[in-house]
Amino acid sequence: MDVSSARKMSIRHLFAPALLAIALAPLAFTAQAYSHGDHxxxxxxxxxxxxxxxxxRQEVYERADISADKQAQLNEVHAEHRDxxxxxxxxxxxxxAGILTxxxxxxxxxxxxxxxxEYRGKRGYHNNSDENTDSE
Incomplete structure (x- = not known):
């Protein structure tokens, strides 16, 4: 294994967590929207x-030099997971619904x-909806 292959391998290892995060992000957004009543x-x-x-996701695949075949496989796995x-x-x-009215x-x-x-307030996040209602 030459230096170029070793570098490429280590870059792939660095991008693997980012790729996973990008692949799972839509699930997080969907879960968050659903939990907040945004049906x-x-x-x-x-x-x-x-x-x-x-x-x-495509951009990350390209950065990680993931082949088109593996991209398709990852997309299929992601879709199955989402479903x-x-x-x-x-x-x-x-x-x-069977427990609570x-x-x-x-x-x-x-x-x-x-x-x-309250948690967001303690962590320093700001609720922009409060600012918008004050200016109306």
């Missing part, structure tokens, strides 16, 4: 987000949102 995320905005994520996660989320929501589910969502906002 309307199935329209044009969702399509644009998916297009942007696909572009980013499995959606099925799991749906099953979870059905089970929660609509009112209790709403109260739980609100409590989780409040706790999330």
């Amino acid at each position: 309307e995320g199935q329209g044009p905005d969702r399509e644009r987000m998916e297009e942007r994520m696909e572009e980013r 499995a996660m959606q099925t799991l989320r749906d099953e979870h929501h059905e089970r929660v 609509e009112e209790e589910q709403e109260a739980l969502r609100n409590a989780m949102l409040e706790a999330h906002e």
Whole structure:
């Protein structure tokens, strides 16, 4: 193995976590939107987000010098994972609906949102929606 091959191998090892993060990012966004009650995320905005994520994933594949065949395999694995996660989320929501009334589910969502906002406030994140309402 020459130096070029060793360097290429180490670069691939460096990009592997980034590639995984890019591949999983849409799942995180979907889960976050779903958990915040944004069930309307199935329209044009969702399509644009998916297009942007696909572009980013392609860029990472190119940077990591991943072959077209392996890119297709990774995309297939990613799609299967995304579908499995959606099925799991749906099953979870059905089970929660079997335990809590609509009112209790709403109260739980609100409590989780409040706790999330408090956590973000402690971490120095700013809620831009508060700033927007003050200027109107």
